[in-house]
Amino acid sequence: MNVEETELPGFGVRKDFMTQSGRRIGVVTHRDGETELIISTWDDPDSCQASIPLTGDEATALGNLLGSQRIVMQLTEEHKEVPGIVTRQFTILPDSPYRDQPMGRASIRTRTGVSIVAIMREGEVVPSPGPDVVLRRGDLVVAVGTEEGLEQTATILRNG
């Protein structure tokens, strides 16, 4: 992937790349740390259809969503052979009882048979997290298990 980095004197930096579908997508990082998501128009790849200002939290959330998508796709690909096994992701909401708690306290594997294979946090992956990894608000938990077990996991993470 060829990400182009261009200085914008007086403003900051633009980093973008061309997608296969022929649109330019990227971010403009302002000098004061503000981030803007930019997407080019259909007919004129030089101009922008949208430039959306993102707060730090929003940028992290978007990064997690996009990053986790790949992991989920990979895992789904790997488990295709095993019937009945599904991959799913859950967000740790601000009111989750396990927020700021070590993951082991939820004892998900014992209660539902589901294994948590990764946590996406601030655009980075925590692979096969141990029971003492503390869950944070906004974390994306990637879990593998049966459809039923995953339903239970969702309930546990939301309501305890």
Place this chain on the structure above:
Amino acid sequence: MDPLALALIELGAVVFALGLLARLAGRISMSPIPLYLLGGLIFGAGGLVDLSGVREFSHLAGEIGVILLLLLLGLEYTAKELFTGLRRSWQAGVVDAILNLAPGVGIALLLGWGPIGAIVLGGVTYVSSSGIVAKVITDLGRLGNRETPTILSILVFEDLAMAIYLPILTATLAGVSWFGGLQTVAISLAVITVVLVVALRFGNQVSRAVHSENSEVFLLNVMGLALLVAGLASAMQVSAAVGAFMLGIAISGTTAHLASRLLEPLRDLFAAIFFVAFGLNTDPRSIPPVLGWALLLAVVTSLTKIGTGWWAAARAGIGIPGRARAGVQLIPRGEFSIVIAGLAVTSGAVSSDLAALATTYVLLMAVIGPLGARFVDPAMRSIQSLRRSRSARKEATAPIP
């Protein structure tokens, strides 16, 4: 009435009126500069109301306004950006200078204002307003556009060119001989090089020297240093504004960011007074005779800026609509043109018609530029669809073999 009381009342009325004008400008989302100039024309000599009490204060405040304008411009750039910008865009910068100095020089000579008038008016038509252009780019959400770096690097080149042009202008206006002129240019080039190198190597130390956690101390440090440097530069005939610009470049990083946030309100106040003061000294009755020339100059220099932007964007591999946007967005002239005309008028070395022409010209360009930038995209789209339908019709009427 007590002269002090009178001066306070007049100043208060002027600043309050400026507030109203700025609000109006914000409502119709345009630059307040043309409105400030108009305000000055109305209040000034030969206008509706004659304010003489604030003349003295507004003169010094205007000078401080220029220093702050340039200081904040310098704070926006880092020395590294200037170097890369210069390397990337010097060809475009040179084309820009030649194409846009020429109309001003030509008309000044045509009007018989001599070589000094030619240097002044050339400068007025050359520099785009980085303030207005930057505002247009952010207002229209074009920061992520591909032609934007091209526009910005041309602006960087112009701002650096000013650091050479302004000392030449100051020396010429002061009536320095050829040799003396060369000397000031040599001094200013040496100063610029030294400052850029210092800023690149020791930017952190300079920043640390002025920095303070206490915002009051910090403000006084930066402001005092700016006035000192500007004064020294002025004494060396390198132009006060250039000194402030160089100080701005030397300060970098978080210190620069904090300084610009702290100084912004001061700049807005003093720069507004500067524009008004310029308008105050221009007699509105001298405008109608030069209106035709100003219009001609506006049309010609709009075309030359479009040409510059078009060429530079094409070189950067940008499509036709982007080239048009780059060209049109370079049109606005503003603070620099008035700074140049202001220097010339204060020195008394040029005809007073020049002030009238410069005011009218900036009034036109500061309004035409942003308007043009807004309508360039729809205009290009309709031109292209017109072309497409015409070629489609041609195909339809072509005989089938």
